[in-house]
Amino acid sequence: MTRSVWKGPFVDGYLLKKADTSRASGRNEIIKIWSRRSTILPQFVGLTFGVYNGHKFLPVQVNENMVGHKFGEFSPTRTFTGHSSDKKAKRG
């Protein structure tokens, strides 16, 4: 069952405050959070969060396409790094 629209997206309130502080500082920062349940809001775009997966904080660079998803979706708790093969990483 989906969440009722009238409730709006869920996000832990303190994240909003931290995001505003981090954005205002303009420094190279990573906001380490445990709140995997929080929805990614448009005001988080451009920030980098370290989302805890039960073991370590995985960096999550928020972009427009991630709005509406939960932080936890980008920090898997069961990881298989696989083979590097011909996979490429783009420096953001």
Added chain:
Amino acid sequence: MPDSHILLGVIGRPHGVRGLVRVASYTADPADLAAYGTLSDAQGRLFDVAWRAAGTAEISEVIDGRRVKVATREAAEKLTNVKLFVAREKLPPPDEDEFYFSDVIGLSAFDEAGVAVGVVTAVHDYGAGASIEIERAGQSPLILPFTRACVPEVDTGASRIVVVPPDEILVPDDGREAAA
């Protein structure tokens, strides 16, 4: 197998009685395995791979320039678990600011002052930008976003990167601020 070779896939169990095999492809697009041309195994034998269906391929061994098709199930069984490699120089050059995982893994990391930080042991990408994991002696691994701000310099030729760890803000679940 020397470091100059990249593992691209593994031949699996036979499929049917005509020499087809299942092939596990590790390439970013699984179909690209056949696009790299002749592949080699750890013993130096050469193989051509031609996809016949999703995950199923026809294998030909290249002997003295001749392609010998694997045509029977018995011959295919002998190839089970054979790893397929390609020479690093056969990979197309990456775009600007793009790096092959295999080129980044193993690089030595230094801070801006030139002090050794550790060695890159993994590259993660779960859909939220790439990040690198740096193994540090006597400390927990350092995971950094793979951005210009945190990794301003990547020199694969000199096998080194320069890292600038970001400031950390810890936000516990109860919302209280903790010391970073």
